[in-house]
Amino acid sequence: MAAWSERLAGVRGVLLDISGVLHDSGEGGGVPIPGSVEALARLKRSQLKVRFCTNESQKSRGDLVGLLRHMGFDISEDEVTAPAPATCLILKERGLRPHLLIHDGIRSEFAQIDTSNPNCVVIADAGESFSYQNMNKAFQVLMELDNPVLISLGKGRYYKETSGLMLDVGAYTKALEYACGIKAEVVGKPAPGYFQSALQEMGVESHEAIMIGDDIVGDVGGAQRCGMRALQVRTGKFRPSDEHHPEVKADGYVDDLAEAVDLLLQHAHQ
Amino acid sequence: MAAWSERLAGVRGVLLDISGVLHDSGEGGGVPIPGSVEALARLKRSQLKVRFCTNESQKSRGDLVGLLRHMGFDISEDEVTAPAPATCLILKERGLRPHLLIHDGIRSEFAQIDTSNPNCVVIADAGESFSYQNMNKAFQVLMELDNPVLISLGKGRYYKETSGLMLDVGAYTKALEYACGIKAEVVGKPAPGYFQSALQEMGVESHEAIMIGDDIVGDVGGAQRCGMRALQVRTGKFRPSDEHHPEVKADGYVDDLAEAVDLLLQHAHQ
Numbered sequence: 001m002a003a004w005s006e007r008l009a010g011v012r013g014v015l016l017d018i019s020g021v022l023h024d025s026g027e028g029g030g031v032p033i034p035g036s037v038e039a040l041a042r043l044k045r046s047q048l049k050v051r052f053c054t055n056e057s058q059k060s061r062g063d064l065v066g067l068l069r070h071m072g073f074d075i076s077e078d079e080v081t082a083p084a085p086a087t088c089l090i091l092k093e094r095g096l097r098p099h100l101l102i103h104d105g106i107r108s109e110f111a112q113i114d115t116s117n118p119n120c121v122v123i124a125d126a127g128e129s130f131s132y133q134n135m136n137k138a139f140q141v142l143m144e145l146d147n148p149v150l151i152s153l154g155k156g157r158y159y160k161e162t163s164g165l166m167l168d169v170g171a172y173t174k175a176l177e178y179a180c181g182i183k184a185e186v187v188g189k190p191a192p193g194y195f196q197s198a199l200q201e202m203g204v205e206s207h208e209a210i211m212i213g214d215d216i217v218g219d220v221g222g223a224q225r226c227g228m229r230a231l232q233v234r235t236g237k238f239r240p241s242d243e244h245h246p247e248v249k250a251d252g253y254v255d256d257l258a259e260a261v262d263l264l265l266q267h268a269h270q
Numbered sequence: 271m272a273a274w275s276e277r278l279a280g281v282r283g284v285l286l287d288i289s290g291v292l293h294d295s296g297e298g299g300g301v302p303i304p305g306s307v308e309a310l311a312r313l314k315r316s317q318l319k320v321r322f323c324t325n326e327s328q329k330s331r332g333d334l335v336g337l338l339r340h341m342g343f344d345i346s347e348d349e350v351t352a353p354a355p356a357t358c359l360i361l362k363e364r365g366l367r368p369h370l371l372i373h374d375g376i377r378s379e380f381a382q383i384d385t386s387n388p389n390c391v392v393i394a395d396a397g398e399s400f401s402y403q404n405m406n407k408a409f410q411v412l413m414e415l416d417n418p419v420l421i422s423l424g425k426g427r428y429y430k431e432t433s434g435l436m437l438d439v440g441a442y443t444k445a446l447e448y449a450c451g452i453k454a455e456v457v458g459k460p461a462p463g464y465f466q467s468a469l470q471e472m473g474v475e476s477h478e479a480i481m482i483g484d485d486i487v488g489d490v491g492g493a494q495r496c497g498m499r500a501l502q503v504r505t506g507k508f509r510p511s512d513e514h515h516p517e518v519k520a521d522g523y524v525d526d527l528a529e530a531v532d533l534l535l536q537h538a539h540q
Contacts, residue, residue: 132400136437139428143435157449158409165413167406171445179427179441 004267007251011229011268013049013204015195016040018056018064018080019159020214020236021257022073026162029067033235035258037072043261044074048268051202052080053195053211055154055188055218057124057169058103061085081198083153083188084109087122090187096149098122101138101172103129120149123176123184125156125169135172142180150176154188156218160237189215190222199226210251210268212260214238221248231260274537277521281499281538283319283474285465286310288326288334288350289429290484290506291527292343296432299337303505305528307342313531314344318538321472322350323465323481325424325458325488327394327439328373331355351468353423353458354379357392360457366419368392371408371442373399390419393446393454395426395439405442412450420446424458426488430507459485460492469496480521480538482530484508491518501530 001007019025022040023032044050052075056064061082068075084106091098091113099118100110103126110122121138142148156168173184188194199209206227213219214236223230232242232250235257243253254260271277289295292310293302314320322345326334331352338345354376361368361383369388370380373396380392391408412418426438443454458464469479476497483489484506493500502512502520505527513523524530 126402128402130402130405132396132398132437135400135441139437139441140434143428157451158413164410167402167409167445167449171405171409171449174448175437175441175445178444179437181427 001252004252004263007229008210008264008267010208011048011210011264012208013051013199013202013210014043014264015051015053015198015202015209015211015223015228016257017189017211017213017215017219018052018054018068020238021212021233022068022075023071024160024162024236029070030162032071032073033256035256039256039258039261041074042265046265048264049202049204050079051198053189053198054080054082055156057083057106057153057188058127059105060109062108063105081194081201083194084124086194086197087151087153087187088113090151091120091122096120096151098151099138099141100124101126101129101134102153103127119145120151121176122151122153123169123173124153126172127166130167130172135175139176139179142176142182148180148182150180150182150184152184152186152188154218155184155186155190156215158237160214165237189213189218190225192222192226195223195226195228199228210264212257216242216245216248216250220250224248224251233257233260271522274522274533277499278480278534278537280478281318281480281534282478283321283469283472283480284313284534285321285323285468285472285479285481285493285498286527287459287481287483287485287489288322288324288338290508291482291503292338293341294430294432294506299340300432302341302343303526305526309526309528309531311344312535316535318534319472319474320349321468323459323468324350324352325395325426327353327376327423327458328397329375330379332378333375351464351471353464354394356464356467357421357423357457358383360421361390361392366390366421368421369408369411370394371396371399371404372423373397389415390421391446392421392423393439393443394423396442397436400437400442405445409446409449412446412452418450418452420450420452420454422454422456422458424488425454425456425460426485428507430484435507459483459488460495462492462496465493465496465498469498480534482527486512486515486518486520490520494518494521503527503530 481493
């Protein structure tokens, strides 16, 4: 593999995944990943532009940022690209009235959305709210529509909490796709439009940007398909087999955010 | 389409789906489909061989037969091919110890199976037991296995209860397949081996047998791929669009079991 100086040359902007990179979520909000609070602080003091790009769909953007700030992270709401606000824009543009299969923690994001007489289903990481009854209700809504529209906030397979691996929204989206014979529209990583809106908000071209995430497919593969570079951290949901993934090869694998920031500050922007 | 006399000539054995053909399941066991009790009685008085081939995986075979007999159907346990007993044979043959993601109503079928230190997951139509917690536990068991084996009792998309359409096991199997990056082994329709074991138990060759079901893919398509003929009834989960299915065309569509039996008694065995 080429030297880091070559791999990181010309990087001007950094997109950071949140869960599994900054912190591991879990009971009571989770815990910061060792070294990541300080690494983020150093990154933000550099000349590199920084933005956060998350698929978090269990907590509102405000709650997520509050939690991270409480852990010591330097982060504000307007620095975060999150799927719920992006979905609300789409719903308004297209006149869609969703049936919401979501966690209570994110319901406030949809407060301004008309949910009467639904003509689509929005599915997010509902966690414990993925009961049979709630899944079946969403299924029945879709089956009664002539043109069933299913919008999925991300399509992650699983994520890591402090208590272990947890099923993510993607698994439940697949269940509804199969039951209804339809294909969901994804708002979130790895959808190209989602990365592009984050880049636009950061004001950096894709070839000058690098993604740092713990998901080899959703973060690394997705960013690379948009013309970005991407590093995978060996924290969060990382598994050793990711380094031999049959389809996706990261531009580099690093132990954690701290190592990624060390390398970026040394080699980027040259 | 050819005349019924041609389509049904030489039929010696009839495989009957249960839910959606004999009865609609639901609260208190459900209700018989009008005319089906009497139609089954006429069929059994004829020279045609009859066997039942179900994907029912919420109730034990004994409970299901008890319920149907209570509704007036002439049916006994040894006439029924059901996925749970078939799965138990496979588990014993291969030394598999399952983690069971199943409905309490079928747990008795697995009473003789060693479930300690599981090395596979068996998933059935768990209904309300498809909680996030139970799904996540099955997911975690699979992720900890070097060679994750997932056995699915059928792969139906949905079925009809008296209260409406209900998500079936197939949707949840897809969720686990996606989350774990694996492919389930299906025991039940439309797996060819399952139809073949039912034919063997009935003692009829596939070209002399006809399947009657309400599922265009699981019943009709599956049976046809085994060399059988197949009729779809317009009861149970039947939807008008099934008659224009892009991949599967039944050998005939009939209003209900009563019409199927009328036609069989008139034209089969010639």
